Amino acid sequence: MQHRALGRSGLRVSRVCLGTMNFGTDPQAPTPEPEAHRIIDTFLDAGHNLIDTADTYRGGTSEEVIGRAIARRRADVVLATKGAAPQGAGANHRGLSRAHLTRALEASLRRLRTDYIDLYQCHVPDPDTPIDETMAALDDFVRAGKVRYIGCSNFTAAGIISAQWAAQRAHGTPFVSLQANYSLIARAIEAEIVPTCQEHGLGILAYSPLGSGLLAGRYQRGTRPADGSRLAQWAAMPSPMARAFVTGLLAERHFDIADEVTNVAAELRTTAPTVALAWLRSRPEITSVILGPRSSDQLTANLAGLAFDLPETISTRLNAASQCTVSPAANGQHHAT
Template identity: 45%
Template sequence: MKYALLGSTGIFVSRVSLGTMTFGGKGIQPWDRMGALDQKAADELVGIALDSGVNLFDTADIYAAGESEEILGKALGARRDDIVLATKAYAPMGSGPNDQGLTRLHLTRALDASLRRLGTDHIDLYQVHSFDPVTPLEETLGALDDAVRQGKIRYIGASNFAAWQLMKALGVSDLGSRTRFASLQAYYSLVGRDLEDELLPVVRDQGLGLLVWSPLAGGFLSGKYTREGSSDADARRLKGGLPPVDPERGHDIVDVLRTVAARHDAQVAATALAWVMAQRGVSSVIVGAKRPDQLRANLAAVDIELTERDLRELDAVSAPEPTYPSWIVGDPAARYPRG
């Protein structure tokens, strides 16, 4: 395994981390079609990840209505302190009007519930799962700062924020001498490069860690999808879901990806993960798995060293159309590199 700094925190995380959306949720939609793995199956995946050097495990309270956290906590067992444990809060966890969001009331309750389900006394990285448009950032960040001071949280992170929301939150933290977000968890892949417009520049400028969810675009970049369909009848993307993908453009990208993968005698999925890891600012890619062979195949991505030719060809086929104002001013990072 290889490791990278999580932004400016000074802690190192594995370049590939394990996401646990596939844990639990049998009979509960939409989690049932994500995997619905039981404790035994999850124990095996967590064991493989740990033995391979994975030290970042990511979950969320909403995954399988809390069951994912429970299963992960049991799977980690005595090795809990060997890893960086990350979870998230925001989504509805009950039917009440205050059972969601980023209020002090909900975050305090959600954090205590996650600690109980995970069987631990602290969360290493506690992330807000989305931006809350009705709760002042001062309240959210104040509650998180209090939890850090109480020892319940080590670091805080954001997920699924727009660039202006993330930058505003960092400003609020700095002005109030509160704990600031150490990381952003966001979608990024060869078929989804929107993040490069504004979010990636913020991450780089502010020294945040970037944790990438769905780096295989919901399985589209796994190598099992062709223009004719998929050979895997259980493929999740055939049943709908996110992130959205333009199939025609996506298949053009996969065609080049197959060529690059062949040069390295590697699988398509691992090569797609290697491309994400090669982008400056990315700390770790979060992969999920339903089977041990899937996980082992994705872990192999850390050993793929893409060449300048590989990166150039993949960039050419996947580069999105520039948005305003970049199509007028160009890429400031290219003109004023900061290393």
């Protein structure tokens, strides 16, 4: 199993990252705890090491499930979590302030049953908190031994530069990673964010590699998302951003790309998810691809897809079919990771 350095750091992570947004203990959790444990064991036994979660996933129970699952294998895991999401009704219970991040980190450490986080990430930007305050707080976490490395998620190119400059001014700890929405139907990061990450030493962890299921054939052109599906849930949210994301994702051009992926899969006698994942793995700018399986069988199938080698002619064909996709709603960063 291949591993890569995460950005400009000495931390080596697997080319595949296990996303755990589906893990939880509540009855509505897509992946209940026993199956989550099987997924984690399958993932680690296959030689992968990067597991990603967040304090907001399933009300924090994703972290609890992971903490119990890796208790005896902690040294084998590069454990990543994220903070910034609301953790209470108070004005200081959200965002990237020192006050909130300090509380959020301590709560994550308790839920994960660990003394340290390998990669602690800012889940979303916070325009109300000076970036110098955020980076100073994160540096303090590193110096205290509670965090090993720091990263961000959903940041713009300008936000990344501001954060790295703030760390440099304070002789502190810089970001080593960015989580970004990236797939055959979401390539907007190639314009500014990828070059910025390369210049400023951030590895890229790609989430939504199957375009929220569109590239896997879960949604059909001209048909509303099925009740209970993730897109149906987002479309029903009061947030205009969530609804705009769904509308942008279900654009005609994206279905054209999904059709081309399906055609390629038929020609290669494989599946559409395999083609989409194999294309993403071949991108040199991507350090690790985040998979969010609901079952161990789904994980096994996705891992096989990431091991599939696309012929160069096919990669060129997929690039040509998808390279002009620049829809802000569907290709911009969304906050579901």
